[in-house]
Structures are given as C-alpha cells and as structure tokens.
Amino acid sequence: MSPSPPPSSSVAGQPKRERRKEARPGELLEAALDLFVEKGFAATRVDEVAARAGVSKGTLFLYFPSKEELFKAVVRENIAGRFTEWNAELQTFAGSTSDLLRYCYQVWWERVGSTKASGITKLMLSEAQNFPDIVAFYQHEVILPGKALIRRILERGIARGEFRAIDLDYGVFLVLAPMIFLMMWKHSLGACVPEGENLTPERYIACQVDNLLQGLCVRPDAAPAPQSPPPSPSRS
The missing domain is CATH 1.10.10.60 (Homeodomain-like)
Structure with a gap:
C-alpha cells in the first residue's frame, strides 16, 4: 500500500x-x-x-x-457600530439609573476603553484640525450618538425622580470626562507618570461614578434640627 x-x-x-x-x-x-x-x-x-x-x-x-x-x-467596526446594542441595552435595563450609569461605564471600559480602539480618541484630538472631513464623520458617527446616549441616561434618572434636574447640555460632559481622561492616560499621559504611580482603571471608574452620583442623586430632605426645650421659668 x-x-x-x-x-x-x-x-x-x-x-x-x-x-x-x-x-x-x-x-x-x-x-x-x-x-x-x-x-x-x-x-x-x-x-x-x-x-x-x-x-x-x-x-x-x-x-x-x-x-x-x-x-x-x-x-464603525470598533465604536460607532456599537451604539445600536448600547441603546437597546438602555431601553431594556430594569434597575435604577444609578446602577445603569455604573453598568454603562463598565461596559464602555470592557468593549472600548481597555481595547486598542480607545487610541482613536487620541488620534482625533491630535489630528482633527488637519482633516475636517474625518472630523465631520467622527462627530456624526461617534460624538453625537454618544452624547445622545448619555443624555438619555440622565433624562431617565430625572424623569424617575432619582436624579436632580441639571443642565443636561453640560451634564453630558461630566459623564464623558472620566472616559476621555482614561483613554488619554492609556495612550499618552500614563507614559509621563513616574514608575510605581500606576492607575487602576476599574478603581478610577468606581471613584468617578461615586462622585457623579453624589452630585446627581436626589437626597431626602434633611430632618429639621431638634428644637431646644423652652427654658424653665425662674423662681423668684
């Protein structure tokens, strides 16, 4: 054979x-x-x-x-194409808006922030002025849908009485700022920090969300201060 x-x-x-x-x-x-x-x-x-x-x-x-x-x-493959799934998740989320905000940061970090795709933000910040057509595309496909998604989260919290009524135009940037910082840290700022001063993204996100919620969440009215009993009448 x-x-x-x-x-x-x-x-x-x-x-x-x-x-x-x-x-x-x-x-x-x-x-x-x-x-x-x-x-x-x-x-x-x-x-x-x-x-x-x-x-x-x-x-x-x-x-x-x-x-x-x-x-x-x-x-589109790494960022813009994800907005459909993210909007669907927002629509069906059953928990509180505080939980939703925490979840959105977690999902963003897992699917974008921790990946190579987060470097696209640094690219846009450094080269945007030289490529207006690319900027227009990025605004339409990423920035505007991203801001609209965050605005929906904040509006959900306000409508449910969980968040204070705030200026939503600027509230969106409060949510975005920690994301932008982490991407710049990953691809640029982190290299300038002395060795040993590493930043743990998950801890940073948890701290930032706690700070945001401290400012956003409606608090019960403080209980009135107890009144002192009237002074006893003096004896003559």
Whole structure:
C-alpha cells in the first residue's frame, strides 16, 4: 500500500490565499486599527496596512477605496457600530439609573476603553484640525450618538425622580470626562507618570461614578434640627 499524500494546503482545489478572501476585510480593519493607533492617521500608509494584513495594496482597495474610507470602517467596526446594542441595552435595563450609569461605564471600559480602539480618541484630538472631513464623520458617527446616549441616561434618572434636574447640555460632559481622561492616560499621559504611580482603571471608574452620583442623586430632605426645650421659668 502506497503512503498517503501529505495534507494539502488547499480545500476542494482552492488555494489557501483564495479561501481566506472572506476574512480579509476583518484582517485589514485589525491591521489598520493597529497602525492608526501606533502612527496616527497622517503617517499611516495604505501599503503598510496591506502588508501587515498579508495582502496586496490592490486587494485593500477592492474593499476600501481610500485611506479615509478605511479609517471610517475602522471607527464603525470598533465604536460607532456599537451604539445600536448600547441603546437597546438602555431601553431594556430594569434597575435604577444609578446602577445603569455604573453598568454603562463598565461596559464602555470592557468593549472600548481597555481595547486598542480607545487610541482613536487620541488620534482625533491630535489630528482633527488637519482633516475636517474625518472630523465631520467622527462627530456624526461617534460624538453625537454618544452624547445622545448619555443624555438619555440622565433624562431617565430625572424623569424617575432619582436624579436632580441639571443642565443636561453640560451634564453630558461630566459623564464623558472620566472616559476621555482614561483613554488619554492609556495612550499618552500614563507614559509621563513616574514608575510605581500606576492607575487602576476599574478603581478610577468606581471613584468617578461615586462622585457623579453624589452630585446627581436626589437626597431626602434633611430632618429639621431638634428644637431646644423652652427654658424653665425662674423662681423668684
């Protein structure tokens, strides 16, 4: 009996390169995210993205006709595309609004803040003035939906009598500020801090939420101070 031939790198006559075609968009987006975060938008070249993904530049352009479209796809894949699920979770959340706010910070950190995608915020802050079209896209796809989602959370708390009535236009920024700080710490500020002064994101988030809720939550009216008994009449 003749020995069996070694396993082929193809299936049903298709070479490996061709079989991986359906996976290429995801691989390109992953490679693009890595490079955009490492080098910024301006310095990233599409041929570098293609090389890191293991395909030709021509293959990349089959899926994404320009670097701008590639960047937009990265943002949609990692951030903007999550707003549908986040809004659905908000709609069905059954707990208190305080619990909802804590949950939203936790989910944001797990799905965005702790990932490479958080570096997109640093990229936008550092390069926004040079790319107005990218800024307009990011405002429409990320900033406005994000602010609307936070506003819904605050409105929920106010409507249920759990939160004080506040200026919602600025209350949104109170919620956003800790997120922005953590992303900048992860991708920039943290490198400037002396060794040993590490920040634990989960503890930082818990502290910030506690502070926010101290200011947001409605407190029962303080009990009136006990009145002193009237002085006893003096005896003459």
